[in-house]
Amino acid sequence: MNTEPILVIGAGGQVGASVVEQLVAAGAKVRASARNPEKLSVPAGVEVVRADVLSPETLPAALAGVRKVFLYALPQGIADFLDAARAAGVEQIVLLSSQTVVDAFPEQKPITEMHRAVEDAIAGSGIGYTFLRPHNFATNILMWGWPESIRTEGRVRFPYPGSHSDAIHEKDIAAVAVKALTEPGHEGQAYFLSGPESVTQRRQLEIIGEVTGRELVFEELTDAEARRALEPIVPIWVMDAVVGYWEHSDGVPSHLSDTVERITGRPARGFAEWVADHAADFTG
Numbered sequence: 001m002n003t004e005p006i007l008v009i010g011a012g013g014q015v016g017a018s019v020v021e022q023l024v025a026a027g028a029k030v031r032a033s034a035r036n037p038e039k040l041s042v043p044a045g046v047e048v049v050r051a052d053v054l055s056p057e058t059l060p061a062a063l064a065g066v067r068k069v070f071l072y073a074l075p076q077g078i079a080d081f082l083d084a085a086r087a088a089g090v091e092q093i094v095l096l097s098s099q100t101v102v103d104a105f106p107e108q109k110p111i112t113e114m115h116r117a118v119e120d121a122i123a124g125s126g127i128g129y130t131f132l133r134p135h136n137f138a139t140n141i142l143m144w145g146w147p148e149s150i151r152t153e154g155r156v157r158f159p160y161p162g163s164h165s166d167a168i169h170e171k172d173i174a175a176v177a178v179k180a181l182t183e184p185g186h187e188g189q190a191y192f193l194s195g196p197e198s199v200t201q202r203r204q205l206e207i208i209g210e211v212t213g214r215e216l217v218f219e220e221l222t223d224a225e226a227r228r229a230l231e232p233i234v235p236i237w238v239m240d241a242v243v244g245y246w247e248h249s250d251g252v253p254s255h256l257s258d259t260v261e262r263i264t265g266r267p268a269r270g271f272a273e274w275v276a277d278h279a280a281d282f283t284g
Contacts, residue, residue, distance in 0.1 A: 005031040006181055007066045009051055012040055014139050015096055018174035019070050019181075020046060026182055033062050053077035056084065063088035068181050070094050073118040082125045092128040092187060094180045095119065096173065099135040099192050103255070107244025110237045119190075130180040131190040134173055136165040136254065138195065138274040141204065143233070147281040150208065155217040159226035160246040161202035166194035166254040169269040169277070176263050191259045196268040198253040201246075204271060211275040212282050223247065 006023055010016040011032035023030045024043045032042045033051035040048050051062035054077045063069070063084055071081075071093050085093065098115040100108050122129045141147075149156050173193055180186040199207070202218050209216040221229065223243060230239045260268040275282070 003029060004065055004067045005029045005047060006068045006070070007031045007033060007051070007062060008070045009033055009053070010070075010072045011042065011048075012036075013072065014137075014170040015173050015177070016070065016072070017041075018171050019177050022171075022174050022178045023181065026178055028178075028182055031062070031066065053081045056080040059084035060088065063090060067091045068094070070177055070181065071096070073097050073115045075114055075117045075121075078118050078121045082121060082127065085127060086125065090127055092130065092181070093122055094130045094177050094186075095122060095132065096177070097131045097133050097190075099133040101133065102192075103135070105244055105248045107248075108241045111241050128187040130186045130188075132173060132176060132180070132193055133190060134168045134193040136167055136195075137173075138165075138167040138169050138271060139278075140165075142278075142281060144230075145233070146205075146208075150212075150214075150216060150282045151284045154214060155219050156205050157219045157221050157225075157229070158201060159221045159223055159243065160250045161200060161218050161220055162251045163201050163246040163249045164198045164252055164254045165201070165204070165249070166197070166256055167199055167204065167271045167274065168193055168195040168260075169274045171277075172260045172264070172268045175266075176260060179263050186263075191263070192255075192257045193259050194254065194257045194268070196256065196260075196270055198256060199271050207272050208275050208282055211272055212279055 006028050008016050008020050011020050012034045020030055020032050031047045033049045034040050035052045037048045037050045049062045050058050052058050053074055097119055100112045101116045104112045146156050205216050205218050
C-alpha cells in the first residue's frame with residue numbers, strides 16, 4: 001500500500017463518503033476534502049482539507065504529496081484542477097462519470113456533454129485515469145421526494161411506473177473506485193457499472209414496502225403533472241433529461257454489467273439491500 005495519501009474530492013457525497021470508508025478499511029492513507037470540510041464526518045485518522053475545483057487557490061495544498069485522486073465530474077474548473085494536479089505530480093485520477101457518454105437518450109444530451117467534457121480533458125492531460133460510468137444511482141429516488149411522501153402518506157406520486165432502472169448501490173461504485181485506486185491494472189480503463197437487476201419504479205416501491213413492512217401505493221402522474229412537480233426541485237434541463245429517460249425506459253429493461261463482481265470479487269448489491277441500508281430515510 002502506498003504511503004502517500006489518496007485524495008477524495010467531494011468526500012461528503014454518498015459515493016465519496018463510501019470511498020473514504022472503504023479506503024480506510026483497505027488500509028490506505030486518506031485525505032478527505034469538501035467545499036465545507038467542517039461538515040465532514042470521517043473515520044479516525046483521515047486528514048480533512050478544503051478543496052473546491054471552482055476555487056483554484058484551494059487545490060495546491062489539498063494535492064500536496066498526492067499521487068491518486070477520486071474526483072466527481074464537474075466541467076467548470078476542470079482545467080485549473082488538472083493544472084494543479086500535474087504540478088503536484090498526480091499519477092492517476094479515478095473519475096465518477098456516467099454511462100450516458102456512450103449510451104443515452106436524446107434528452108440526456110446535456111448530461112452526456114458534461115461528463116464527456118471532463119473525461120476528454122482528463123484523457124488529454126497526460127495523467128493516468130480510470131473512468132467509472134454508472135447509469136442509474138439507487139440514491140436518485142432520494143432526490144425526487146420519495147422518502148417524505150412514503151413516511152407521511154404511504155404513497156409515491158410519480159410518472160412512468162414501468163420505467164426500468166439498474167439502480168446501483170453507492171457502496172458498489174465506491175468499491176470499484178477503491179480497487180482502481182489501490183491495485184494496478186486499471187489505468188486507461190472505462191467501466192460501465194450497474195446494479196444486478198433491472199427494476200421498474202413500481203417494483204422499487206414494492207421492495208421499499210417489503211423491507212420496511214408497509215403497504216405502499218404508487219399513484220401515477222402524467223408527464224405534465226410530473227414536470228410541474230419537478231420544476232421547483234431541479235433546473236429545466238435536468239427535468240427534461242430525467243423525464244425523457246423515464247419515458248424512453250418505460251417497459252424497457254436496463255442493460256446490466258458484471259463489472260462490479262468482476263473487479264471486486266463479490267456480486268453487486270441488489271435494490272433490497274440498498275433499501276435496508278437506507279431504511280431510516282423511509283421510516284423516519
